[in-house]
Protein backbone atom coordinates (compact mmCIF):
# COMPACT_ATOMS: atom_id res chain seq x y z
CA UNK A 1 0.00 0.00 0.00
CA UNK A 2 1.24 3.52 -0.79
CA UNK A 3 1.36 5.99 2.06
CA UNK A 4 -1.90 7.90 1.74
CA UNK A 5 -2.49 11.51 2.75
CA UNK A 6 -5.84 13.32 2.81
CA UNK A 7 -5.55 17.03 2.01
CA UNK A 8 -8.44 18.94 3.59
CA UNK A 9 -9.98 21.99 5.16
CA UNK A 10 -13.61 22.62 6.15
CA UNK A 11 -13.73 25.61 3.76
CA UNK A 12 -13.59 26.17 0.01
CA UNK A 13 -10.89 28.35 -1.53
CA UNK A 14 -8.36 27.14 1.04
CA UNK A 15 -5.96 26.12 -1.78
CA UNK A 16 -6.44 22.40 -1.08
CA UNK A 17 -6.54 21.40 -4.73
CA UNK A 18 -3.54 23.54 -5.64
CA UNK A 19 -1.59 21.90 -2.82
CA UNK A 20 -2.61 18.39 -3.92
CA UNK A 21 -1.70 19.05 -7.57
CA UNK A 22 1.58 20.93 -6.97
CA UNK A 23 2.77 18.60 -4.24
CA UNK A 24 2.10 15.65 -6.53
CA UNK A 25 4.04 17.46 -9.25
CA UNK A 26 7.04 18.23 -7.00
CA UNK A 27 7.11 14.67 -5.61
CA UNK A 28 7.01 13.22 -9.13
CA UNK A 29 9.83 15.52 -10.19
CA UNK A 30 11.82 14.17 -7.27
CA UNK A 31 11.36 10.67 -8.69
CA UNK A 32 8.45 9.52 -6.53
CA UNK A 33 5.46 7.65 -7.96
CA UNK A 34 2.32 9.46 -6.92
CA UNK A 35 -1.40 8.80 -7.15
CA UNK A 36 -3.93 11.61 -6.89
CA UNK A 37 -7.48 10.72 -5.88
CA UNK A 38 -9.86 13.53 -6.75
CA UNK A 39 -12.51 13.14 -4.08
CA UNK A 40 -14.28 16.45 -4.64
CA UNK A 41 -17.31 16.25 -6.97
CA UNK A 42 -16.17 19.58 -8.45
CA UNK A 43 -13.37 17.66 -10.18
CA UNK A 44 -10.93 20.57 -10.05
CA UNK A 45 -7.83 18.45 -9.46
CA UNK A 46 -8.74 16.23 -12.43
CA UNK A 47 -9.10 19.19 -14.77
CA UNK A 48 -5.96 20.93 -13.54
CA UNK A 49 -3.97 17.73 -14.12
CA UNK A 50 -5.10 17.89 -17.73
CA UNK A 51 -7.61 15.03 -17.49
CA UNK A 52 -10.54 15.27 -19.89
CA UNK A 53 -13.72 13.29 -19.82
CA UNK A 54 -15.11 11.94 -23.06
CA UNK A 55 -18.83 12.84 -23.26
CA UNK A 56 -19.45 10.12 -25.86
CA UNK A 57 -17.81 7.42 -23.77
CA UNK A 58 -17.65 8.64 -20.17
CA UNK A 59 -14.61 7.35 -18.34
CA UNK A 60 -14.61 5.65 -14.96
CA UNK A 61 -14.24 8.03 -12.04
CA UNK A 62 -14.19 8.10 -8.23
CA UNK A 63 -17.97 7.65 -8.25
CA UNK A 64 -17.58 4.24 -9.92
CA UNK A 65 -14.59 3.33 -7.71
CA UNK A 66 -16.88 3.36 -4.66
CA UNK A 67 -20.17 2.33 -6.27
CA UNK A 68 -22.12 -0.55 -4.79
CA UNK A 69 -22.68 -3.46 -7.14
CA UNK A 70 -26.03 -5.27 -7.44
CA UNK A 71 -25.21 -7.20 -4.26
CA UNK A 72 -24.69 -3.89 -2.45
CA UNK A 73 -20.98 -4.54 -2.11
CA UNK A 74 -17.90 -2.54 -3.01
CA UNK A 75 -15.19 -5.11 -3.62
CA UNK A 76 -11.56 -4.91 -2.61
CA UNK A 77 -9.48 -3.42 -5.40
CA UNK A 78 -12.49 -2.00 -7.25
CA UNK A 79 -10.44 1.14 -8.01
CA UNK A 80 -7.94 -0.80 -10.12
CA UNK A 81 -9.77 -0.04 -13.37
CA UNK A 82 -10.32 3.60 -12.50
CA UNK A 83 -6.69 4.77 -12.18
CA UNK A 84 -5.77 6.72 -15.33
CA UNK A 85 -2.84 8.69 -16.70
CA UNK A 86 -2.99 12.46 -16.31
CA UNK A 87 -3.16 14.77 -19.30
CA UNK A 88 0.15 16.59 -18.86
CA UNK A 89 2.90 15.65 -21.30
CA UNK A 90 5.89 16.77 -19.25
CA UNK A 91 8.28 13.81 -18.62
CA UNK A 92 7.61 13.48 -14.86
CA UNK A 93 3.86 13.30 -15.55
CA UNK A 94 4.29 9.59 -16.24
CA UNK A 95 4.97 9.12 -12.52
CA UNK A 96 1.56 10.60 -11.60
CA UNK A 97 -1.72 8.79 -12.05
CA UNK A 98 -5.24 9.81 -11.21
CA UNK A 99 -8.63 8.66 -10.00
CA UNK A 100 -10.63 11.50 -11.55
CA UNK A 101 -13.91 12.93 -10.30
CA UNK A 102 -16.95 14.48 -11.83
CA UNK A 103 -20.13 15.83 -10.23
CA UNK A 104 -21.64 12.32 -10.05
CA UNK A 105 -19.44 11.69 -7.00
CA UNK A 106 -22.04 13.75 -5.13
CA UNK A 107 -24.49 10.85 -5.56
CA UNK A 108 -22.26 8.64 -3.43
CA UNK A 109 -22.45 11.10 -0.54
CA UNK A 110 -26.14 10.41 -0.08
CA UNK A 111 -25.38 6.68 0.44
CA UNK A 112 -23.77 7.39 3.82
CA UNK A 113 -26.38 5.33 5.65
CA UNK A 114 -25.76 2.14 3.72
CA UNK A 115 -23.91 -0.81 5.20
CA UNK A 116 -20.17 -0.23 5.42
CA UNK A 117 -20.47 3.02 3.46
CA UNK A 118 -17.58 4.85 5.10
CA UNK A 119 -15.16 1.94 4.36
CA UNK A 120 -15.81 2.05 0.62
CA UNK A 121 -12.74 4.02 -0.48
CA UNK A 122 -10.33 2.06 1.73
CA UNK A 123 -11.71 -1.19 0.31
CA UNK A 124 -11.70 0.04 -3.25
CA UNK A 125 -8.08 1.24 -3.15
CA UNK A 126 -6.82 -1.93 -1.50
CA UNK A 127 -4.05 -3.49 -3.56
CA UNK A 128 -4.33 -0.88 -6.32
CA UNK A 129 -1.59 1.47 -5.11
CA UNK A 130 1.13 -0.98 -4.10
CA UNK A 131 3.40 0.27 -6.89
CA UNK A 132 3.11 3.91 -5.77
CA UNK A 133 5.08 5.75 -3.08
CA UNK A 134 2.31 8.17 -2.13
CA UNK A 135 -1.37 8.78 -2.74
CA UNK A 136 -2.75 12.28 -2.18
CA UNK A 137 -6.52 12.57 -1.75
CA UNK A 138 -8.02 15.97 -2.58
CA UNK A 139 -11.01 16.34 -0.23
CA UNK A 140 -14.12 18.49 -0.68
CA UNK A 141 -14.58 21.53 1.61
CA UNK A 142 -16.62 19.62 4.14
CA UNK A 143 -16.24 17.16 7.00
CA UNK A 144 -19.08 15.04 5.64
CA UNK A 145 -19.23 11.55 4.23
CA UNK A 146 -16.77 11.96 1.36
CA UNK A 147 -14.08 13.43 3.60
CA UNK A 148 -14.77 10.77 6.22
CA UNK A 149 -14.30 8.06 3.59
CA UNK A 150 -10.98 9.67 2.57
CA UNK A 151 -9.80 9.85 6.20
CA UNK A 152 -10.82 6.23 6.70
CA UNK A 153 -8.50 5.26 3.83
CA UNK A 154 -5.45 7.36 4.78
CA UNK A 155 -2.45 7.19 7.08
CA UNK A 156 -2.13 10.96 7.44
CA UNK A 157 -4.07 14.20 7.10
CA UNK A 158 -2.58 17.47 5.84
CA UNK A 159 -4.41 20.81 5.96
CA UNK A 160 -4.23 23.69 3.53
CA UNK A 161 -5.31 27.23 4.35
CA UNK A 162 -5.34 30.81 3.19
CA UNK A 163 -3.89 33.27 5.72
CA UNK A 164 -7.38 34.44 6.65
CA UNK A 165 -9.42 33.96 9.80
CA UNK A 166 -12.26 31.78 8.48
CA UNK A 167 -9.89 29.53 6.57
CA UNK A 168 -7.55 28.98 9.54
CA UNK A 169 -10.52 28.33 11.81
CA UNK A 170 -11.74 25.73 9.29
CA UNK A 171 -8.26 24.14 9.22
CA UNK A 172 -8.40 23.85 13.01
CA UNK A 173 -11.80 22.14 12.66
CA UNK A 174 -10.26 19.68 10.18
CA UNK A 175 -7.32 18.97 12.51
CA UNK A 176 -9.58 18.47 15.53
CA UNK A 177 -12.02 16.36 13.52
CA UNK A 178 -9.15 14.05 12.53
CA UNK A 179 -8.11 13.62 16.15
CA UNK A 180 -11.67 13.13 17.38
CA UNK A 181 -12.81 10.76 14.60
CA UNK A 182 -9.86 8.46 13.89
CA UNK A 183 -11.20 5.70 16.16
CA UNK A 184 -14.75 6.01 14.88
CA UNK A 185 -13.49 5.83 11.29
CA UNK A 186 -11.86 2.49 12.12
CA UNK A 187 -8.49 4.11 11.56
CA UNK A 188 -6.95 4.74 15.00
CA UNK A 189 -3.44 5.29 13.59
CA UNK A 190 -4.55 8.21 11.42
CA UNK A 191 -2.52 11.26 12.36
CA UNK A 192 -2.43 14.94 11.53
CA UNK A 193 0.75 16.06 9.78
CA UNK A 194 0.53 19.81 9.55
CA UNK A 195 -0.69 22.89 7.76
CA UNK A 196 0.42 24.67 4.59
CA UNK A 197 -0.42 28.38 4.42
CA UNK A 198 -1.00 29.44 0.81
CA UNK A 199 -1.48 32.68 -1.14
CA UNK A 200 0.36 34.66 1.52
CA UNK A 201 0.88 38.35 0.73
CA UNK A 202 3.14 40.17 3.17
CA UNK A 203 1.70 43.53 2.05
CA UNK A 204 -1.67 42.57 3.51
CA UNK A 205 -1.73 43.33 7.23
CA UNK A 206 -4.33 40.67 7.94
CA UNK A 207 -2.14 38.01 6.27
CA UNK A 208 0.83 38.89 8.49
CA UNK A 209 -1.35 38.69 11.60
CA UNK A 210 -3.03 35.45 10.54
CA UNK A 211 0.25 33.71 9.68
CA UNK A 212 1.46 34.67 13.13
CA UNK A 213 -1.76 33.29 14.61
CA UNK A 214 -1.43 30.05 12.61
CA UNK A 215 2.10 29.60 14.00
CA UNK A 216 0.79 30.06 17.52
CA UNK A 217 -1.96 27.49 17.00
CA UNK A 218 -0.06 24.90 14.95
CA UNK A 219 3.52 25.50 16.14
CA UNK A 220 6.05 23.64 14.02
CA UNK A 221 3.20 21.86 12.30
CA UNK A 222 3.10 24.89 9.99
CA UNK A 223 4.86 23.11 7.16
CA UNK A 224 5.45 26.01 4.87
CA UNK A 225 4.18 29.20 3.33
CA UNK A 226 3.35 29.55 -0.35
CA UNK A 227 3.37 33.18 -1.55
CA UNK A 228 0.45 34.63 -3.50
CA UNK A 229 1.48 34.57 -7.16
CA UNK A 230 -0.66 35.08 -10.23
CA UNK A 231 1.54 32.52 -11.94
CA UNK A 232 -0.01 29.82 -9.71
CA UNK A 233 -3.56 30.90 -10.57
CA UNK A 234 -2.67 30.90 -14.25
CA UNK A 235 -1.02 27.49 -14.16
CA UNK A 236 -4.13 26.05 -12.46
CA UNK A 237 -6.42 27.89 -14.84
CA UNK A 238 -4.71 26.55 -17.96
CA UNK A 239 -4.05 23.09 -16.47
CA UNK A 240 -0.31 23.38 -16.92
CA UNK A 241 2.66 21.84 -15.15
CA UNK A 242 4.93 24.49 -13.60
CA UNK A 243 7.87 23.28 -15.68
CA UNK A 244 6.15 24.56 -18.80
CA UNK A 245 5.81 28.08 -17.41
CA UNK A 246 8.54 30.67 -17.78
CA UNK A 247 9.78 32.53 -14.70
CA UNK A 248 8.35 29.85 -12.43
CA UNK A 249 11.60 28.96 -10.65
CA UNK A 250 10.67 30.71 -7.38
CA UNK A 251 7.30 28.95 -7.21
CA UNK A 252 8.77 25.61 -8.23
CA UNK A 253 11.34 26.03 -5.46
CA UNK A 254 8.59 26.61 -2.88
CA UNK A 255 6.77 23.39 -3.78
CA UNK A 256 10.04 21.46 -4.08
CA UNK A 257 10.89 22.50 -0.51
CA UNK A 258 7.46 21.35 0.63
CA UNK A 259 7.99 18.03 -1.16
CA UNK A 260 11.33 17.64 0.63
CA UNK A 261 9.68 18.10 4.01
CA UNK A 262 6.96 15.69 2.92
CA UNK A 263 9.49 13.00 1.98
CA UNK A 264 11.34 13.53 5.26
CA UNK A 265 8.28 13.36 7.50
CA UNK A 266 5.98 10.99 5.65
CA UNK A 267 7.35 7.48 5.55
CA UNK A 268 7.04 6.00 2.06
CA UNK A 269 5.38 2.64 1.87
Ligand SMILES: Nc1ncnc2c1ncn2[C@@H]1O[C@H](COP(=O)(O)OP(=O)(O)O)[C@@H](O)[C@H]1O
Pocket residue numbers: 011012013014015016017018019044141198199200226227228229230232233234236237
Ligand atom coordinates in the same frame (compact mmCIF):
# COMPACT_ATOMS: atom_id res chain seq x y z
N1 LIG B 1 -0.33 30.67 -3.88
C1 LIG B 1 -1.32 31.07 -4.66
N2 LIG B 1 -1.32 32.31 -5.20
C2 LIG B 1 -2.35 32.72 -5.98
N3 LIG B 1 -3.43 31.98 -6.28
C3 LIG B 1 -3.49 30.74 -5.76
C4 LIG B 1 -2.44 30.22 -4.93
N4 LIG B 1 -2.78 28.95 -4.57
C5 LIG B 1 -3.97 28.70 -5.15
N5 LIG B 1 -4.42 29.75 -5.86
C6 LIG B 1 -5.69 29.88 -6.59
O1 LIG B 1 -6.75 30.05 -5.63
C7 LIG B 1 -7.95 29.49 -6.14
C8 LIG B 1 -8.57 28.53 -5.12
O2 LIG B 1 -7.68 27.45 -4.90
P1 LIG B 1 -8.18 25.93 -4.83
O3 LIG B 1 -6.93 25.07 -4.82
O4 LIG B 1 -9.17 25.66 -5.90
O5 LIG B 1 -8.88 25.90 -3.40
P2 LIG B 1 -9.78 24.74 -2.75
O6 LIG B 1 -9.46 23.47 -3.43
O7 LIG B 1 -9.39 24.73 -1.30
O8 LIG B 1 -11.21 25.17 -2.91
C9 LIG B 1 -7.59 28.81 -7.44
O9 LIG B 1 -7.92 29.68 -8.50
C10 LIG B 1 -6.07 28.65 -7.36
O10 LIG B 1 -5.43 28.65 -8.62
Ligand SMILES: [Mg+2]
Pocket residue numbers: 016017018040044139
Ligand atom coordinates in the same frame (compact mmCIF):
# COMPACT_ATOMS: atom_id res chain seq x y z
MG1 LIG C 1 -10.63 22.04 -4.30
